[in-house]
Amino acid sequence: MIFNTQSTMPIYMQVAEWIENEILADRLLPEGKVYSQYQLAEIFNINPATAGKGLTILVEKEILYKKRGLGMFVVGDAKYRILTTRRSDTLTKMVKEIVEEAKRLGVMDEDLIELIKHIQKEG
Secondary structure (H helix, E strand, C coil): CCCCCCCCCCHHHHHHHHHHHHHHHCCCCCEECCCCCHHHHHHHCHHHHHHCCCCCCCHHCEEEEEEECCCCECCCCCHHHHHHHHHHHHHHHHHHCCCCCCCHHHHHHHHHHHHHHHHHCCC
């Protein structure tokens, strides 16, 4: 993955999101060891402190936990926690933005629903 330096999202947040996506894709498994901040820094060519900040966010969100002297590990129900949060927070925020833009453009609710169904079939 190459981080988007033009994004308004800080790189440490992009690191956290990447790890969450790895958990969702079952490439990082429950109770499995996660890359260290130094491994992440080397993989993505970023500062170790930046990678560490991304890991810290996931510890605070209770997606990862630390084992003293062993590193970071994925919480047993991390995938469920991520899905729940993204559905309730992220997806809701995105839908609100889409609905607001549709209103500004004069798109009827039925047309918006049809557009969503069409895009969903393509994906």
